[in-house]
Amino acid sequence: MRMRGARGRAGCGHGQGAGGHADELLVLVAGGDQRAFEELYGLVSGPVYGLVRRVVRDPAQSEEVAQEVLLELWRSAARFDPGRGSALSWILTLAHRRAVDRVRSARAAGEREQREALRAGEPAFDQVAEEVEAGLEREWVRRCLNRLTALQRQSVTLAYYDGYTYREVAERLSLPLGTVKTRMRDGLTRLRQCLGGAA
Amino acid sequence: MSILGKLLRGEDPHSLAAPYALDALEPAERRRFEKHLAGCDRCAAEVRDLAEDAVRLAYSAAAPAPAALRDRVLAAVRATPQEPARSGNRAAAQEQAPARERARRLPPHVWGTQPPPGRARTRGRPLFAPFATATAAAALVVASLFAVQAHRTEDRLTAEQARAREIAHVLAAPDARAASSEDGRGRSIGVIASASERVAVVTLSGYGTPPGGRVHQLWLMRPRVQPRSLGLLAGDTPLVAKGLDTSSTSLAVTVEPDGGSATPSGQPIVQLTLKSVGFGE
Incomplete structure (x- = not known):
């Protein structure tokens, strides 16, 4: 289910999955709609934060990466094209890549052993x-x-x-x-x- | 390595679709594969499917985000300009997109994680969404940060990520505040600062590079003390200054010989009071 173009938000959340709803909201966000962003935040902040946390592990760093990703959604919403995939896929792909970048640069910076030690007990x-x-x-x-x-x-x-x-x-x-x-x-x-x- | 492994090593790039969808390629390999993707419809379709599978893995990791994150993100959103939309009518805009750009379109997995072709040139003048005057400086700093990121090369990536992290950290401080000052010629200085963290992000905009190999040097002005150098400003790149004395009253920029000076050698070309960002108490 894919929404094209900006419809009114009145009917949102009724009878459609979070995925389709996110598509519609992201298009509104691209038009500078801050209220649509707040609504989108409600839908995707959990998946974004959870995924980042799963990859990055460290809570403070996870929060930082999640913040960067969520802000990037606002900034770059115009790049989203509903014709080429779901908003949720776009958003989580972005979040995953940022999380992976962070975890790899942390490893490269020599925190590897420390992380491994942490992970062993997880x-x-x-x-x-x-x-x-x-x-x-x-x-x-x-x-x-x-x-x-x-x-x-x-x-x-x-x-x-x-x-x-x-x-x-x-x-x-x-x-x-x-x-x-x-x-x-x-x-x-x-x-x-x-x-x-x-x- | 086994013979099978060796045989498979020089192989057909299609086999990289799954590692790519899982973000499991190294940067150089990722770039090579993305090049390949641009001209391979079959791979693009496969990557799209695999990426949707990966998203199921992502979605299943959902966890409630900390409440404070919401406040910070929404505050930052109010202070952050958006990239310009192509047009009100997206489909029409795509019809008009240059053929080269259409040809380079990549599957959902790719777009959004890198700047679109040709976008960097126009990045310097984003279409600012309306925002309160108080947050104009924050927008200025954030906009130039992203402009820098758009031009990044692999070598500079780590340094810029580190800076982006530092800036995110400043933005995240509960008492982070912004101030800016613009002269009649559209040149400006912006600061986002946190007195509790004793840190500030400073951006100069429109001043270019001084002639004759000279440099812009940033100073912290404090009462009854010599100005303290906070470093050299490179173009519009944000400078993160740490360990700031909270009694500091203002920032000043001077033009100095290459490499900078121990003390300012001339009058400031621009100055900005720090009072409105919680310093100077």
Whole structure:
């Protein structure tokens, strides 16, 4: 479901998913509508912050990255084109890339060992999720991740949730590069089949 | 490395679609793949699908954002100009877009994470959304920050990210306030400062580069003390000054010989009081 152009906001939130609603709001935000931005903030700040936090881990840094991303939504909303994908996808892609940039520059800056030490004591992905209100989507994704082979799951989550490049993933899993690339693609494809493709 | 791995290494760039959708490429590889994507419809479609799958992973990580984040973001939004929209009618604007630009359009995974083609040239004069006078300086600083980012090269990326982080930190201070001053010729100085954090972000706009290899040097003026150098200003690039004495009364910019001076050698070309941003008590 994709909204083209700016409709009135009166009917928003009734009978449509957050995804379609975000599309519509982002178009309004591109026109300088600050109230639409506030509404959009309500829809996407949780997913943006949660994703950044998942990748960056450190709460203060996560908040900083999330702030940069949310401000960038306001600033760059005009770049969003509803004809080329969903707003949610655009927003979360942006958030993920910023989070990964941060985590990699932190690693490059020599905080690596410190982070590894921190991470060693952290629970696995499915337990971290329990920190926050359990959503249906989270439950589905968790279940579907568990249906992947171990290598598919590790390849996908080490890259996406931990911000490792596929070369680093290959190193950590002692696998050839080509195998990791294939596991990533197969993992994502199986995830899609399991989730039913609907965003 | 196995023989299979070696065989796969020189291979067809299509295989990078999944690592790309997961943001698992190194910067150089990412750029090469994006180049490839621009001319490969099949890959673009595949990347788009894979990116939507990745977004499901993202969405499932949702967690409530801290309440304070909302206030800060909404405050920053009021002070931040937007990039100009193409036109009221997006579809029409796309029809009119130059063919070169259309050809370079990338899938959703790509656009928005890099400046659109040709945008950097017009970035210096953003269409400012209406905002209160008090926040004009913040807008000035934020606008020049993003202008700088638009021109960034890979080498400068880390330094700029570090600065962006510092600026975000200043903006995030609960007592962050902004001030600016513009002369009759459209040249201005802007500051966002936090007295509690003793930090300020200073931007000079429209002054260009002094002739003869000389430089703009920023000074902190304090009562009964020699001016303290805060560093050299490079064009419109924001300067982050830390450890500021809260009794400081104003900022001043002078033109100095290459490398700067220990004390100001001439009259300031511009000065800005810090009283309205909580200093000088």
